[in-house]
Amino acid sequence: MTSCVLTKVCADFERRFAEFAFEPGFAAAVDQHVAEIRERLGAHSAGLEPPAPDRTALADYALGFVDALTETGWHEPVAYDYAVCRLTALSYLVRRHRLVAPRT
Template sequence: MFSLAEISSTYRQRFAEFAFEPAFVAMVDQHVADVRARLGADGPGLDLAPPDPERLTDYALGFLDALTEIDWREPVGHDYAVCRLTAITWLVHAHDLLPEVRD
């Protein structure tokens, strides 16, 4: 089973594509908004509260379980799942939701 840190580590690499793929940025932005709405983190105003890390983790792991059930394989391009997982990763990093790694 994956952790939020593993998902984030894997899909953070996709952020580099934002510089030359404006359509990908727009798709990820839409997915961020949808995930926020599903988690109840889309409050009024421009300063949105960070999503609850536990709820985001549960959502992400459930999403990965669904992908496993359909035998999804990550494509070279940007399908729905890549956009959704990148959006989850963006939320994690934008709100610093990962606990610090301690030695």
């Protein structure tokens, strides 16, 4: 179950990485969300290269976030909003730290 939610989030949101090239505001917002998630999960450090977040903790956080979005009836917009930024940040952390196997 741990990797299922992370795999699903990546499958749905890693395609948004391409938008970083032409949406600097989106890239900056996702960067801030990455930092906030790291802080929330205690995966921050003073070093230049932050450690990988705990996969189980990240999956639990992602599952709670996705469940909350489902309960509110959220649908992904064409543009980006808070939820898109957060889900893209989760995807980034998963891919950056290879927390689940890449899609083939």
